[in-house]
Amino acid sequence: MSESLWRSSVKDLDPYIPGQAAEEAKKQAELTDVIRLATNENQLGPSPKAIEAMVKAIQEAHFYPDLTCLELRTKLGALHGIDPENYVIANGADNIINLVIASYINPGDEVVYCTPTFSEYHKNTLLMGGVPVEIPTTKDHKFDLEAMLEAINEKTKLVIVCNPNNPTGTIVEEEELREFFKRVPKHVVAVLDEAYGEFINRENYATGVEYIKEGLPVITIRTFSKLYGLAGMRVGYAMARPELIQPLQRVREPFACNRVAHAGALGALEDVEHKNKTLSDNKREMEKLVKEFRAFGYEVEESHTNFLFVDMKQETGSIGAELASQGLIIRPCAAWGHPTHARISIGTAEQNDKLLKALQEINAKAPHHA
Incomplete structure (x- = not known):
């Protein structure tokens, strides 16, 4: 009954689906610390x-x-x-x-x-x-x-x-x-x-x-x-x-x-000082991630943002789930029609090091490494 009252165009809409919230991930995986690299936030925080x-x-x-x-x-x-x-x-x-x-x-x-x-x-x-x-x-x-x-x-x-x-x-x-x-x-x-x-x-x-x-x-x-x-x-x-x-x-x-x-x-x-630090940190950490991702065999587009569009050469939903279980949230891109890609925000040096270590362990367990 209630849906019949909706404006007709509303029925054609899909709700916006953001990257997984840190609070949700903590509850699902019973974690105390979650690093959210899915929503392109400034990890330095506001000025x-x-x-x-x-x-x-x-x-x-x-x-x-x-x-x-x-x-x-x-x-x-x-x-x-x-x-x-x-x-x-x-x-x-x-x-x-x-x-x-x-x-x-x-x-x-x-x-x-x-x-x-x-x-x-x-x-x-x-x-x-x-x-x-x-x-x-x-x-x-x-x-x-x-x-x-x-x-x-x-x-x-x-x-x-x-x-x-x-x-x-x-x-x-x-x-x-x-x-x-x-x-x-x-x-x-x-x-x-x-x-x-x-x-x-x-x-x-x-x-x-x-x-x-x-x-x-x-x-x-x-x-x-x-x-x-x-x-x-x-x-x-x-x-x-x-x-x-x-x-x-x-x-x-x-x-x-x-x-x-x-x-x-x-x-x-x-x-201005905080803005410039954000830009310089982002550039430094992006260069590090690009180098390491390519060493993993991933393809990485040149980015002019605070995130990377990464072809991980395999379906990223399972990789994202494995990372989430460790408190690391990335954004699989299947919803955009790219099932082997992930959008990964640039974090702090410490956050990025944790991500790289986790990915290295995941890759080591992959069948082609057996």
Whole structure:
């Protein structure tokens, strides 16, 4: 009876399935210590300045937060050189994705993107009665921009490029991306999801900030969950030219970013030293993991994120289960259509050493080592 009352598009949705929670793993395996390398969190945690700001903000929790996050928009504007009015702050990047699609998609409108990628594009398109048009990534696991352009027709309303892509960690060539945005027809809105954009380790690589300044019609999405270690606070934002950002400002719920999260984001932006340490530690540990994984016989894509997309040459569900029994959680990629791949977050040096030791023991027990 109750299901018959649902909005029809809700029946087509699959609930979002995150990486296994540490609390769940502890309970299942009766462990006291769990290392979660499945959800691309910053293992250093948030900046001390962010923590201090959040503790202070908790004491004012009885006050509603700033409706439009003016102070954060002003600080981001100064950081990027973009007018503060051209930002929307919300409850994480996934909330921003929801706002973008809700702002532009009518029933029957098509949304073009590549797969595998972040599942919320598919879910939110269906929720609005839109039609997801999913293009396979290239053989080297990058967004196929040319194929996306070929898929655009009179029904297309949005094109979404996840760069760096999740779960592959890959980026497209800068000039190819710039040319793509120039070639997108005027009846189509281009979206650039840069949740991992700050991790791109290519010098002078242009990001959405540059494209917006160049006058290209692009909505760029960023988050404080990854680089800044505020995944639990949920702070994401979009930036774009005024005519593209205005509908998001209308759709956005009144208090989409809470007072404590807003304070944490402000504190995080103040701490350049913590940000730089995160980037340098991530680069060092990623290089170590890539070297060791390849020594195991795994194939590893070049990554511009805080995780690796690893072909372990065997079904990763069983490997993931064995690691979980030891308190190490990785993300098998069968749900993305890659049963021999895993997405593995970059941990601290100690965490990564434990992972490598556990994998070495698992590999030693494998039949081809007998």
